[in-house]
Amino acid sequence: MPHRLTGNERYAGQMGLRHRFGLRVPEPFTISIVGAGQRRSHTQPIHQIERYPVSYDKGDDAISDLKFAIRYEPLELGLLKAAFRAMGPEPLEDWVRREPSGQFARRAWFLYEWLLGERLNLPDATIGKHVGVLDPALQIGLYGKPSRRHRIENNLIGTPALCPTVRVTANLKELQALNLSAQAKKLLADADPLMVLRAVNYIYSKETKSTFALEREDVQGSKADRFVAALQNRDNADIASEAGQTALNNLIIGDSRYTVTGWREEQNFVGENRLDSHNKVHFIPPRAEDVKSLMLGLKDLLRCHQISKDLLYWTAERKLSPDEREWLAPGPSPHVSPTVVCALASFAFVFIHPFMDGNGRLHRFIIHDMLERFGFTPPGIVIPVSAVMLRDRRAYDEALERFSASIMPYIDWHWRDDGKGGFEVVVENDTADLYRYFDATPQVEYLYRCIKEAIEVDLRxxxxxxxxxxxxxxxxxxxxxxxxxxxxxxxxxxxxxxxxxxxxxxxxxxxxxxxxxxxxxxxxxxxxxxxxxxxxxxxxxxx
Incomplete structure (x- = not known):
């Protein structure tokens, strides 16, 4: 394999930390290797292999790997959290004392306290230029909220309870430059209003059929009418709260015998459900006891982006860098692109799987809600995203499987007789951080492509x-x-x-x-x- 080590090479950065501490976490997307030879890059479907000459090797220890990661790599928060727990506070405290003004030491210090919720034995920083936690040339970030203790701008796109990351890629840059929201609005503005109304009414029905077809269900009659009504009245929906999500789920289900009172309290799984222990499992969502904290994290993530959108975190004195500006929506209140926020929220929801049934339909409902809520589409307009997903179901499955395949090897589980003539999944280890911190780049790129096709083909x-x-x-x-x-x-x-x-x-x-x-x-x-x-x-x- 291209990232197999030769005799004079070693892993550096986050892969170095993973290897050094034997961490049971997914491999980072960027795998850095230092050793003899020239600087080389090799792109794989799920990894970017970066080889560095020996001059980049500043030490074979945890702090050197951590500094390398923060300096050169897109950050993997779940891996860093596990590494911080493994190394303990003392090495990091010593590093900050040696380099009190160093940006890499202060960024690591902030991340340690933010991820672990534990305060290091260090006084507040008094020197050092304010810099972002994330490098905007490598990862998309919010407009930073200052952390005076670390002299750091917190530009992470979530909270410690739920914080995906998104790498800056050539594909995303190209898709972002298309300004799809402006395309959709112009397409609608140039058409006769009555024609738009009739087309949108048809799209509501088409989108309803498509979202159920993705679950291999042929919907019709009152069930279809309920989902159309939910889409048409989504401005009244409270998609961030347990009560709002539960009400939506029950509205779509429609049968009072199968409605629920809140988020799930038992383990679920995605796969082929048989009456024996030979069920085929494709994906295991978080343990029931972790659902609440993750879903509250999703609510906080949405609040972060709404606050950014509404300028509550903004100071007029600070100017945006070109890298930051590229990923913020245009206008007087810059914020992370609605498509990015939409992908983060909708895919985080479906990965958490907070209900025993209906998660996929709600996941796609959230896409429509977020596109309108963050101003991508005019009020009342639906972009037929589910129709695009249905047309290429394999691409949709791949977007989901990029996540599930990355975490399944780190979930310890077994079958147990459920006492009802069947079997249930029992998760044996703490898996919450697998869902709390993940690289959402594949899902963001996928949703961009879906929206692009939905506008340029279906809506048109x-x-x-x-x-x-x-x-x-x-x-x-x-x-x-x-x-x-x-x-x-x-x-x-x-x-x-x-x-x-x-x-x-x-x-x-x-x-x-x-x-x-x-x-x-x-x-x-x-x-x-x-x-x-x-x-x-x-x-x-x-x-």
Whole structure:
């Protein structure tokens, strides 16, 4: 493997800490190796291998590895927390005393106290330039809240209770530069308002069917109506609280026999559920006793970003660096891009799996809620993200599996007879930090791609279809006195298939002659072509 060590090499940075202390935590994304040879980089699907010449090797000890990590690597908070516990406070206290103004020592000091909730035996810092905990060239961060004790700007994108991280990648830079929110708003603004309303009403139904289909469920009737109503009234939803999430979950379930009173109090798992201990397990969520602290952490994470958005943490004196500005939404109140916040919240929710059922649907509901709440979409507008996910289910599964595959080797568990004729999962070790601190980069990139496709393909196509349908119907009505419902069916069939097939002719339009059908088809096709914009133009108004 590309990160296999040769005889004169050793791991440095966070991989060095993991190797040194034998930590049972996922490998860091960036694996640094020091030794003979030149500076080299090698990109793998789940790792970035960085080889450094021996001149970068400043010592074969824990503090040297920690300093290397903070200086050169995107930080992995779960790994650092485990390393801090393993090394104890004394080495870090000695380092800060030796380098009281050093930014790497002060950043490590802050992280130790922030992650462990334990105060080091050190006086408050009095010297040293204020710097961010995260390097904005390597990881996305909030506009920092000052920590006077450490002379550090806390730009972490969560709290100790839940704090994912997001690496700055070339893909994310390209996606961020597209300004998808502006694209969506322009697409909607350029279309006729009534046409937008009709398209959005259809998208609500389409999104409902798609989100249930992702759970392999064919939804219809009152159950579909309840989910559509929840989407349409999501501005009234309280997605951050246990009560609000429970109410939403019960609304979607609809059957009082299966409603719940709050977050789960038993262990669940994702897999194939059989009546013996041969169940196939794909993913094990947190233990029931950890759900509350993680979900309160999610609530605090959302509050952090809302506070940042509302300028409560801001000081006019500090200017943003280009790296920081790139990941903050434009306007008078810069904050982390809504798509990033949306991915953090929605995927953290589904990874925690706070309910025994319905987590996937609520996870996708949160996407819609957050996009509107943080100003990505205008009020009442839904971007058909679930439709994109359904169209490429494998990509959606891969986004989920990037997380589950990374943590499953570190969960000790066994089957136990549940006393009800089946078996249940029992988790044996403390796993909370696996869900509390994770690299959300794959999920953020994935959601960006979904939203991009949903805007450029699905939303655009729905607006265009409404315009095509309107013009086609007018063209048909100019030639025929066909009843409304029959005329609408005729237009839909021609727009979708280009013509009326023989079977459809006989079943739905037996009264029409072949000559009439051909003439009507040609009129609808011409209307459709007139209503179809060039690829880079906005959909027509329908007039």
């Amino acid at each position: 196509n729905e607006l265009t279809y409404v315009a095509q349908f309107d013009r086609g119907l007018r063209a048909l009505n100019d030639l025929s006195a066909m009843p409304d419902r029959k005329a609408q069916l005729f237009v839909n069939l021609v727009i979708s298939n280009g013509r009326i097939g023989a079977d459809k002719r006989q079943r739905h339009f037996p009264e029409l002659t072949d000559e009439e059908i051909e003439r009507f088809e040609e009129a609808v096709r011409a209307a459709k072509e007139a209503a179809t914009p060039p690829p880079d133009d906005p959909p027509p108004s329908g007039h």
